[in-house]
Amino acid sequence: QVQLQQWGAGLLKPSETLSLTCAVYGGSFSGYYWTWIRQSPGKGLEWIGEIHHSGSTHYNPSLKSRATISVDTSKNQFSLNLTSVTAADTAVYYCASDYGSGLFDNWGQGTLVTVSS
Amino acid sequence: DIQMTQSPSSLSASVGDRVTITCRASQSISSHLSWYQQKPGKAPKLLIYEASNLQSGVPSRFSGSGSGTDFTLTISSLQREDFATYYCQKSYITPWTFGQGTKVEIK
Numbered sequence: 172q173v174q175l176q177q178w179g180a181g182l183l184k185p186s187e188t189l190s191l192t193c194a195v196y197g198g199s200f201s202g203y204y205w206t207w208i209r210q211s212p213g214k215g216l217e218w219i220g221e222i223h224h225s226g227s228t229h230y231n232p233s234l235k236s237r238a239t240i241s242v243d244t245s246k247n248q249f250s251l252n253l254t255s256v257t258a259a260d261t262a263v264y265y266c267a268s269d270y271g272s273g274l275f276d277n278w279g280q281g282t283l284v285t286v287s288s
Numbered sequence: 289d290i291q292m293t294q295s296p297s298s299l300s301a302s303v304g305d306r307v308t309i310t311c312r313a314s315q316s317i318s319s320h321l322s323w324y325q326q327k328p329g330k331a332p333k334l335l336i337y338e339a340s341n342l343q344s345g346v347p348s349r350f351s352g353s354g355s356g357t358d359f360t361l362t363i364s365s366l367q368r369e370d371f372a373t374y375y376c377q378k379s380y381i382t383p384w385t386f387g388q389g390t391k392v393e394i395k
Contacts, residue, residue: 216332216375216386231383233289265331273379274322276343278331 193266
């Protein structure tokens with residue numbers, strides 16, 4: 172069974188870069204898309220983007236190229252960078268596994284990221 | 289992007305009640321619709337995929353139906369552990385989008 176454990180800074184100032192990492196334990200690292208999703212009171216659940224172990228990525232156009240997802244196959248980890256954050260980026264961020272065309276069957280514990288001056 | 293709209297946004301029900309939640313897509317998505325359950329402070333949990341397929345380990349009191357633009361999630365006999373928020377989500381083609389959620393509360 173795949174388990175995901177995530178970490179990263181929880182408090183940022185406007186214009187800073189959000190950085191989160193998710194480690195994958197158990198199961199197979201290949202064959203999945205590895206995903207970032209966030210949840211804020213105002214916008215609900217929002218898909219940010221995903222990466223395959225091969226490096227292929229897909230992003231939500233709504234983030235206007237601020238998001239970058241990378242993968243480190245040697246550590247079974249993947250990461251999210253989100254640049255130029257504002258208060259609107261305040262949310263709980265989740266990593267998740269996509270086992271088939273947008274089916275998220277395993278999730279990390281979530282990280283609350285607050286953007287405040 | 290395809291928008292997903294759920295109704296109602298919240299409902300009150302009693303243990304043993306039959307509960308139905310509706311999700312509507314802004315254009316046809318065939319059967320590419322999933323349902324998730326989320327409890328406070330926890331990540332969402334996949335319940336149903338491709339409109340009507342039960343994820344492994346999910347109780348059979350949960351069922352899903354629909355195709356095209358209109359979908360339903362039904363809980364045949366509500367249990368105490370089912371009080372939570374439920375989300376629909378469009379799958380198959382990115383961007384993946386979620387409904388705004390339906391909170392099921394105890395009456």
